[in-house]
Amino acid sequence: MSREDQMIEEMFNHEGGLTERQKKILAAAIESFAEKGFSATSTKEIAQKAGVAEGTIFRHYKTKKELLMSIVTPMMIKLMAPVIIKDINKVLNHDHQTFEDFVRAMIDNRRKFLKSNMKIIKIFIQEIPFHPELKEQFIEHVGSKVFMRLRQIVVYYQEEGQIIKLPPDTVIRLTGSTLIGYFVTQYAILPNSEWDDEAEVDATVGFLMKGLATGK
Amino acid sequence: MSREDQMIEEMFNHEGGLTERQKKILAAAIESFAEKGFSATSTKEIAQKAGVAEGTIFRHYKTKKELLMSIVTPMMIKLMAPVIIKDINKVLNHDHQTFEDFVRAMIDNRRKFLKSNMKIIKIFIQEIPFHPELKEQFIEHVGSKVFMRLRQIVVYYQEEGQIIKLPPDTVIRLTGSTLIGYFVTQYAILPNSEWDDEAEVDATVGFLMKGLATGK
DNA sequence: AATAATAGTGAGTACTCACTCATTTTTATA
């Protein structure tokens, strides 16, 4: 395990050092922030939902905003970790022979992440416009590192002749748009409707592959 | 001009019957809601920015929320109007010979709409998660009508043999994801960066066309 | 068992919130 891997492992387990009450506060805050938004949620409400005195919240988090950040920041670490550790290695080790293999693996991987972090991701997206630090943190963590790796991956498959030689950033944008659109439709727009997932995944991946096929 | 067209015209000009002070209040509210969010904006702040007494706001709008709705609702009418009136007719009149012509016209059309309604659209997107009525209104106006028309358009080009015969809703999703991704990248993610728009539009449209090409 | 350190409490603080209403200012009508 590399030094970088260890760093990330530590960041993951950072949540381990939480008291029982702290966990309750976090759970209550996640619930309320996701539902009503940061601004419209009162600390009194969080305390009640957590079954804790209001003062207890401020013993652990200096401000309400610090509570928000302690929910959202670790999620960003989680967001980037698998991309820069596992998937990139699989590509470089030729575990994913085709770009399609890679995309399908990404879909699986990101779906799991989405499902187990729905509420926190919701909070993150909802609050990004109002807290510039969030965007900055995101660029710092995800933007620089993940993007760099994704560029490498794209260039790799381009040089293999599997996908069109557009600028890598453009390829990432087109692929990202398509996959995010797939997830948003399934989980945000039509969360309760009938949805033939196998067919939709096939259509989406098929569309992507044809759209990015080499011009030859 | 059909009865439906007239209805929409009326809805458009609904803004006409506004006093000078009302316009100032709306402008101030749009500014603050877009920047800080609905919940974090106080009526006092809006009044000050508009150069108006706080009571004046409540003479025209019973509640702060009614003020929000009076900003956001007309925008939804504007959003759907051009789609259901102009573009659909052009398609049915064979003004857009190819699906590519249609997509490019849509990009132009929606870009103009976006540019002249940036802040209100920002407010709408930011507040949707916290006000279920907004989502319901959106489905009622945009969802039902616009979607129906888009389905017709897709079926038309499918029967012409220009695009693949996936379920129309899937085609709309893939096209929508691609175009929304293009706009979001340009205006929300990289609003200050260098961006070769001609190249990006060509890449995006090219990707779409190849991705949706018939399998023949 | 005594002491120290940490965690938890909830009433209290100064302040802000959306909204009201009696009063004043502006506009329309005669």
Next chain:
DNA sequence: TATAAAAATGAGTGAGTACTCACTATTATT
């Protein structure tokens, strides 16, 4: 120009707001 109607005002209202702090309960250390 006098009178009625409409619009605008801003001090006032009670109900919150995030956050503090003197105090109590619990846990760890000697």
